[in-house]
Amino acid sequence: MNDEQLLRYSRQILLPNFDENKQQRLLDAHVIIMGLGGLGSPVAMYLAAAGVGKLTLVDFDHVDLSNLQRQIIHTTSRIKLPKVESAATAISQLNPDTKTICINQKLDQPALEQYLNEADLLIDATDNFSSRFLINRACFNTRTPLVSGAAIRMEGQVSVFNFQNKNSPCYRCLYDEAGEENTSCSENGVMAPMVGIIGSIQAMEAIKLLTDYGETLTGKLLITDAMFQDWRSMTFKKAADCPVCSKPVT
DSSP states (O other): OOHHHHHHTHHHHTSTTOOHHHHHHHHTOEEEEEOOSTTHHHHHHHHHHHTOSEEEEEOOOBOOGGGGGTOTTOOGGGTTSBHHHHHHHHHHHHOTTSEEEEEOSOOOHHHHHHHHTTOSEEEEOOSSHHHHHHHHHHHHHHTOOEEEEEEEBTEEEEEEEOTTSTTOOOHHHHOOTTSOOOOOHHHHOBOHHHHHHHHHHHHHHHHHHHHTOSOOOBTEEEEEETTTTEEEEEEOOOOTTOTTTSOOOO
16 A cells, blocks of 8 residues: 555544454455445445445446435436446546446346356345345355345344355345335335445445454344334344255255
8 A cells, every 4th residue: 555545544544453454355356236226335335435446336227316315426417327426426536546346237147157256245235126036146156255235114124144154144045035015215215314224234235244344244244224213133044945055945
């Protein structure tokens, strides 16, 4: 690190047990962010601010006026731009040292796995179950750690799936693909700070994973209900009959 970087990241380097070596690990890291909406906005901004060296931004949508209530990485002047381009602009202004790769298209599982082979971690900031299940399978196949988050109305949840640990459960252990309903913000609504809260926790978990700092939410589901400011944490294990990460039960 040069003198300017030491100054930029000095407040992190001052933390107990977080030294220049851990900061260098962030600078060397490559993170894929799937979705540059309500969750992806704070994720991208905080990872760039913290010094993650390379961010691959994946989204095939364009900035719309209705997004600006919660998607804080975008601005009124960038309405109609691809979200990945709008996010890359904001990131370059926040931290020019963070390199961005923009993928303005929907990725199928084989294409995503190709990108995962060059990444250290993926953050799922999508807003639908079909994408989450696809991302989960791709991350499991490539053994890429996954930080998953969701927010709707006044509720949110975060979990970590560290597939470099063979005992880690996966997203499919929690949810059945056949039984999930559409829970998009466009149909159910969401309070603006809710996605900021969940996205910020996702960014924190990503930093902890990348630097081996503290204890992550691997094997835990953190749930919040902001209406009553209620926080709960539940633990779960790999499902014996999970079709993704376990052998079928005979």
